[in-house]
Amino acid sequence: MKFAIALFSAAHAPSSRRALLFAQAALAGGHEIVRLFFYQDGVYTASNNLVAPQDEQDIARQWRAFVSQHQLDGVVCIAAALRRGVLNNEEATRYQRSAVNLDAPWALSGLGQLHDAAQAADRLICFGGP
Amino acid sequence: MSTLHVVSHSPFTDSRLASCLRVCGTEDAILLCGDGAYGLHNAALHTKGLKVFVLAEDMQARNVTLPDWADSLDYAGFVQLSIDYDKVNTWL
Numbered sequence: 544m545k546f547a548i549a550l551f552s553a554a555h556a557p558s559s560r561r562a563l564l565f566a567q568a569a570l571a572g573g574h575e576i577v578r579l580f581f582y583q584d585g586v587y588t589a590s591n592n593l594v595a596p597q598d599e600q601d602i603a604r605q606w607r608a609f610v611s612q613h614q615l616d617g618v619v620c621i622a623a624a625l626r627r628g629v630l631n632n633e634e635a636t637r638y639q640r641s642a643v644n645l646d647a648p649w650a651l652s653g654l655g656q657l658h659d660a661a662q663a664a665d666r667l668i669c670f671g672g673p
Numbered sequence: 674m675s676t677l678h679v680v681s682h683s684p685f686t687d688s689r690l691a692s693c694l695r696v697c698g699t700e701d702a703i704l705l706c707g708d709g710a711y712g713l714h715n716a717a718l719h720t721k722g723l724k725v726f727v728l729a730e731d732m733q734a735r736n737v738t739l740p741d742w743a744d745s746l747d748y749a750g751f752v753q754l755s756i757d758y759d760k761v762n763t764w765l
Binding site: 544546551557558561564565567568569571572574665666667668669670671672673 | 707728756761
């Protein structure tokens with residue numbers, strides 16, 4: 544089974560952890576994840592500047608490790624990311640900003656990638672809210 | 674076509690579960706997760722005859738008792754449930 548997963552909430556939301564556990568369970572069950580799409584506040588997951596309190600789980604770091612380890616297609620919505628100050632080197636140069644906080648394994652791209660993933664996958668599963 | 678409705682908002686602070694119940698078809702099911710697990714206190718879920726599932730750890734974290742008309746799942750069960758139904762609609 545091919546899954547596409549869209550995440551609408553930031554890493555500190557419980558729904559982000561649920562999405563991660565779902566994604567891990569999907570791979571463990573022998574399924575394929577065609578793409579992970581991070582939209583709206585979900586783009587904060589990809590920011591390199593997040594620092595989780597020491598007594599809390601660092602879900603953003605767990606996402607990064609998960610995407611890297613399984614070489615998944617982790618796409619971050621470019622419009623949602625720019626308005627939230629999540630920029631890769633190219634965008635920081637384009638808009639003359641001093642900070643870069645997005646790098647591999649994340650990729651900035653458009654909403655079309657969510658549509659494309661929904662077409663390619665058997666199931667699109669969205670996570671967001673509390 | 675069957676749909677799995679995923680609800681993560683508490684029914685005591687939000688109307689999503691009530692809205693979900695209004696549009697649920699006879700072949701649909703509801704998966705409660707997060708604060709949505711408090712929906713197990715809502716007997717209306719049962720009286721409509723819908724299949725009701727809840728994420729076990731979210732239910733246990735809130736000390737909610739599993740009624741005999743609902744089933745609890747782990748994440749492997751959640752993945753399987755998303756396959757068993759044609760569409761998954763998350764009430765974001």
